[in-house]
Amino acid sequence: MTQMTMVQAINNALREEMRRDDRVVVLGEDIGKNGGVFRCTEGLIDEFPDRVFDTPLAESGIIGSAIGMALYGLRPVPEIQFMDFIYPAFDQIVSEAAKMRYRSGGQYTVPMTIRTPYGGGIRGGHYHSQSSEAYFTHTPGLKVVVPSTPSDAKGLLTSSIRDPDPVLFLEPKKLYRAFREDVPEGEHTVPLGQALVRREGKDVSLFAWGYMSQVCLDAATKAAGKGIEAEVVDLRTLVPLDVDAVLASVKKTGRAVVVYEAPRTGGYGGAISALLAERAIEYLRGPIVRVAGFDTPFPYALEDVYMPSADRVFAGIDKVMAF
Amino acid sequence: MLSHRLHAARKNPLGDIVRVLQDDGSVDPSADPNLSRDDAVRLYRGMTLERILDNRMLALQRQGRIGFYGPSVGQEAAIVGAAMAMEPDDWIVPQYREPGAALLRGMPLKDLICQFMTNGGDPAKGRQMPCHYVFAKGHYLSISSPVGTQIPHAMGIAWGMKLRKEPAAVLVYFGDGATSTPDFHVAMNFAGVYRAPCVFFCNNNQWAISLPVSRQTAGAPLAEKAPAYGMEGVRVDGMDALAVYGAVRRAANAARNGQGPALVEALTYRFGPHSSSDDPSRYRDEKEVAVWMARDPLVRLRRFLEARGWWDEGREASLEKEIGDEITQAVAEAEAMPPVPVETFFEDVYAEPTWNLREELGEARSVRRG
Numbered sequence: 001m002t003q004m005t006m007v008q009a010i011n012n013a014l015r016e017e018m019r020r021d022d023r024v025v026v027l028g029e030d031i032g033k034n035g036g037v038f039r040c041t042e043g044l045i046d047e048f049p050d051r052v053f054d055t056p057l058a059e060s061g062i063i064g065s066a067i068g069m070a071l072y073g074l075r076p077v078p079e080i081q082f083m084d085f086i087y088p089a090f091d092q093i094v095s096e097a098a099k100m101r102y103r104s105g106g107q108y109t110v111p112m113t114i115r116t117p118y119g120g121g122i123r124g125g126h127y128h129s130q131s132s133e134a135y136f137t138h139t140p141g142l143k144v145v146v147p148s149t150p151s152d153a154k155g156l157l158t159s160s161i162r163d164p165d166p167v168l169f170l171e172p173k174k175l176y177r178a179f180r181e182d183v184p185e186g187e188h189t190v191p192l193g194q195a196l197v198r199r200e201g202k203d204v205s206l207f208a209w210g211y212m213s214q215v216c217l218d219a220a221t222k223a224a225g226k227g228i229e230a231e232v233v234d235l236r237t238l239v240p241l242d243v244d245a246v247l248a249s250v251k252k253t254g255r256a257v258v259v260y261e262a263p264r265t266g267g268y269g270g271a272i273s274a275l276l277a278e279r280a281i282e283y284l285r286g287p288i289v290r291v292a293g294f295d296t297p298f299p300y301a302l303e304d305v306y307m308p309s310a311d312r313v314f315a316g317i318d319k320v321m322a323f
Numbered sequence: 324m325l326s327h328r329l330h331a332a333r334k335n336p337l338g339d340i341v342r343v344l345q346d347d348g349s350v351d352p353s354a355d356p357n358l359s360r361d362d363a364v365r366l367y368r369g370m371t372l373e374r375i376l377d378n379r380m381l382a383l384q385r386q387g388r389i390g391f392y393g394p395s396v397g398q399e400a401a402i403v404g405a406a407m408a409m410e411p412d413d414w415i416v417p418q419y420r421e422p423g424a425a426l427l428r429g430m431p432l433k434d435l436i437c438q439f440m441t442n443g444g445d446p447a448k449g450r451q452m453p454c455h456y457v458f459a460k461g462h463y464l465s466i467s468s469p470v471g472t473q474i475p476h477a478m479g480i481a482w483g484m485k486l487r488k489e490p491a492a493v494l495v496y497f498g499d500g501a502t503s504t505p506d507f508h509v510a511m512n513f514a515g516v517y518r519a520p521c522v523f524f525c526n527n528n529q530w531a532i533s534l535p536v537s538r539q540t541a542g543a544p545l546a547e548k549a550p551a552y553g554m555e556g557v558r559v560d561g562m563d564a565l566a567v568y569g570a571v572r573r574a575a576n577a578a579r580n581g582q583g584p585a586l587v588e589a590l591t592y593r594f595g596p597h598s599s600s601d602d603p604s605r606y607r608d609e610k611e612v613a614v615w616m617a618r619d620p621l622v623r624l625r626r627f628l629e630a631r632g633w634w635d636e637g638r639e640a641s642l643e644k645e646i647g648d649e650i651t652q653a654v655a656e657a658e659a660m661p662p663v664p665v666e667t668f669f670e671d672v673y674a675e676p677t678w679n680l681r682e683e684l685g686e687a688r689s690v691r692r693g
């Protein structure tokens with residue numbers, strides 16, 4: 001075990017997978033010599049000069065050619081510098097990577113992991129802060145993974161790279177250097193599709209991913225001060241969702257608050273809410289509450305107001321408890 | 324230098340087009356690819372197969388026996404000539420109008436027709452509309468409708484070959500319309516930067532549905548875009564199978580030898596409609612069609628074969644009969660295939676079906692039973 005930040009854990013996962021499997025290649029803007037704008041790929045080019053590529057500035061080219069590499073049998077791990085710049089590659093991701101296995105009847109597959117930092121909290125304005133996971137969770141054929149701790153970042157990234165299907169791996173940039181924790185050296189995987197109960201509680205379930213998992217832990221601490229035991233379920237993988245873990249928690253607590261950073265309308269939290277309404281309504285003792293970003297573009301000056309905070313989550317808890 | 328050649332070509336657009344086959348069936352010896360008799364006949368057979376298949380499939384479409392068809396009539400020299408130039412370890416990345424290339428790579432005719440019929444015999448399980456086939460055994464990639472998206476894949480495959488030091492190359496087909504897509508430009512740019520062994524092959528058939536190539540870009544000729552990306556561009560007479568074969572062969576050999584990518588623009592023409600849903604009389608002049616039909620690529624190659632003493636009336640008749648019978652038999656076998664079973668619906672979304680897909684299969688089954 002070594003204490004690592006999330007950036008170090010991601011770097012460690014990439015390095016170890018590149019050592020283990022010479023089909024793993026890394027490509028993206030400024031990821032070689034510069035080590036990535038957040039330094040996630042720092043030093044990889046020194047150890048693997050033939051498998052780390054600083055690419056021209058074109059996201060559709062990065063993803064489109066990574067798809068080609070994957071079709072050919074490599075295991076590309078392209079980086080999109082910020083999720084806000086992924087849209088030029090949207091067509092390649094949703095129409096090509098996600099559909100290749102299906103449309104070819106299994107003759108061709110795209111084992112590719114797209115890494116990209118997402119989310120707010122670093123004063124980046126709306127082009128360095130968005131959480132647009134819902135555009136991608138809406139795409140059959142794609143998996144969507146979001147770690148919230150350094151150890152999970154390593155374990156989930158390793159599993160994503162080894163996965164036979166395309167994975168969008170979203171890195172909550174607010175947590176890149178927020179804290180360190182023990183991360184296993186060497187082999188460490190966390191299976192895709194498994195949520196984790198980060199804090200147990202019997203009164204209300206908080207569902208979240210990425211940075212919002214940490215916010216929910218703070219909110220749960222606050223709730224405990226008022227005698228409310230909140231359970232925090234970190235989804236970790238959005239697609240495929242760990243439906244059993246989600247339902248089990250709500251069946252225990254009878255109350256649900258779904259917390260996400262993206263604009264409320266059409267966000268992935270809506271899918272969680274609908275699932276609970278369909279499959280657990282008889283267990284619910286109050287309305288399903290969504291605490292989310294506002295339905296505006298991500299603001300710069302008022303970022304702190306936009307981001308769901310522990311206070312806002314606590315207000316959501318209060319609402320469902322008071323029902 | 325190349326750019327000089329291209330500038331000369333702009334002044335005299337027909338002056339700089341590689342052409343091998345002369346009208347009388349003789350060849351320009353300076354550009355002759357020197358195909359053996361067997362290869363020349365194989366090329367002619369592949370082109371004839373594509374022509375007859377297209378006409379038969381359009382007829383089946385009109386009878387309602389297949390849902391949709393996109394013919395390639397007029398473009399056989401470009402399509403089959405380019406595919407002939409590639410080696411078995413090379414990969415072929417199609418646009419959608421190249422059935423002759425898939426057949427040349429060994430795709431069974433029956434499988435292809437089952438795809439057109441999207442029935443249970445379709446190796447890709449009826450997932451896509453007709454004319455979107457795949458043949459991985461022949462390194463023939465899955466076809467995508469969104470125009471141009473395949474071009475960066477070809478670049479990535481070629482890049483992979485280079486990284487793995489495999490002495491192979493990629494041939495990617497696309498239309499004149501596709502040269503306006505961002506994917507074309509991004510793939511050309513990446514291929515230039517990484518010197519990927521990729522042959523970019525533009526089937527310039529003069530039209531993108533109703534838009535003439537003159538309105539697709541102000542930067543004609545299309546081949547002139549190549550130097551901007553650090554590679555060579557050549558224009559060939561796309562109705563001349565030997566010219567196409569020779570140009571692609573040279574480009575592929577150079578690519579395999581580490582000399583990087585190239586763009587080959589084949590000047591050709593779509594004799595028929597864009598697809599079975601299209602009526603070209605709405606947008607183009609029949610006089611233009613007639614001019615191009617006079618350059619029929621099959622007639623030109625046949626004249627060459629005859630001039631060499633490799634072909635005659637008798638051989639032509641038996642080839643046509645042989646191909647006709649093959650198609651008749653394949654159609655009969657394809658029509659005998661059952662429909663796509665509902666069980667396959669949820670396969671291949673992921674390597675393993677997820678919980679929701681397993682549940683939805685139950686729902687889909689009950690709809691079927693309904």
Ligand SMILES: Cc1ncc(C[n+]2csc(CCOP(=O)(O)OP(=O)(O)O)c2C)c(N)n1
Pocket residue numbers: 420468469470471497498499500501502526528530531532593597
């Ligand atoms: C991105 C995209 N836009 C529009 C279409 C509709 N469409 C299908 S084929 C086509 C024309 C393509 O022309 P070209 O690339 O010259 O190929 P050709 O059909 O002439 O062989 C269009 C507009 C599409 N399939 N994909």
Ligand SMILES: [Mg+2]
Pocket residue numbers: 498499500526527528529530531532
């Ligand atoms: Mg065209």
